[in-house]
Amino acid sequence: MSAVKLTAKVRSQKKLASDIYSLILYVPEIADQAKAGQFVSLYSKDGANLLPRPISLCEIDHEEGTIRLVYRVVGKGTEEFSHLEEGDCVEVMGPLGNGFTLKDKRAILIGGGIGIPPMLELAKELNCEKNIVLGFRDETFLLEDLEPRGEIYIASEDGKTGVQGNVLDAIREYEIKGDIIYACGPTPMLRAIKEYAFANHMEAQLSLEEKMACGIGACLACVCKSTEVDDHSHVKNKRICKDGPVFDAGEVEF
């Protein structure tokens, strides 16, 4: 089994919040092989936007042969995707990256902003006690989908929902306990989680992001510093698209 690039049919698209969209694609060749923490590359129809947009998998429905992508409109590419409607076609490559390694341990799932979507598929695949910590700027999204999957705790920058502050403020405020952290979100958040995990002697799997070009490990654009010499270039750079995007916290320096 390996990644494929093909034309996917849009099953549906829904706006979840300002600039946040939920897109369901019928693409059994990808859905069949995919797992939590992996991503796909979506391609713009406009030749002026050459590079694929990496988007994490929010849900995978193996029976239906569909994948769900929840993404934020941040530029021309994602703006174009937000206009896709049922029946439209879009070029997609995947599944890409390594995904999370599921452990049978009390889990804390942490998602910040547009790092929240991959936590949904992860929560579905993890069969253990789950505390799910979500950090929002202001508007919330995906709460209805996540609520049946575990105990939900929220932090928001404006304090309108949950604790005012960030995800670590919520963890401290609610005294959330666990043996392993799975996290995806902005780099400063992941950096703070890495420190928190070390201080509390916890295992942590962090999903990183970086500007990408090829998405398959060839171009060496999306590297991060690693503690050990990497297998590919024999320096200390791991490729986020291929060796990641999920890394053990001790494996990477960022």
Add this chain to the structure above:
Amino acid sequence: MNLSVNIAGVEFKNPVTVASGTFGSGAEYHEFVDLNKLGAVTTKGVANVPWPGNPTPRIAETYGGMMNAVGLQNPGIDVLCGRDIPFLKQFDTKIIVNVCGKSEQDYVEVVERLGDEDVDLLEINVSCPNVKEGGIAFGQDPKALEQITKAVKAKAKQPIVMKLSPNVTDITVMAKAAEAGGADALSLINTLTGMKIDINRRQFALANKTGGLSGPAIKPVAVRMVYQVANAVKLPIIGMGGICNYEDAIEFMMAGATMVSIGTANFHDPYTTIKVIDGMKKFMEEKGIEDINEIIGCVK
């Protein structure tokens, strides 16, 4: 119908290869592309020792193109010889090894090491805009270019292709310098130095501040330079710069290129190389062209 071309005595089954750095050493793209179908695989630049490359972000999209400042991250010649060349030898395709260095001695060391390897051409990268030492410094001064070409040629067991930078006032001066140094062929163009600023963060889009612009945005510049060089020197040319489809590839060949390289387009569509080869065959059929060599430099 004949698609095969010859560069410095090496016979390629078709004129299509990949631009160094966009295709790794083929291992990743092998999932998408049957490497047996390519005229050659051109590997990512390799130095005498591993290079870590530049800080991130290393990449930024621009209108109809992209900029990169990867900085030639590579595992060094030992890993290339131990892992990447044996991988490529499994396929029925030619191997072009791109060589980079910080000093003349670095280049010579890599070229000497490759003398015992079963590879077909050595492409000497004297035009990377993203490394501080070596690279482009050799490619912007005709005397330095002639000197390094001579030094490499003296030690090389395979024919050498000097890869030229477009970041010069007159590329024919550089082409003539490489020819005078004993180059067997030329490849052009490398990327054009560019800059992008993120106006919201008031920062450079690339950690390196500047990067090399590639993609369809640079194609007319590349075609013009291939044409100029083809008319200034007798050496065969591997043409590249924004080729996305067979029409682009044919354009380069009509301007004077014997082979073409697909680079940035691999990121947009990993199947581009195969589509270009198939498209060329269709074009030849439609136009009644028996031999692809007929069109090389046909536009005067």
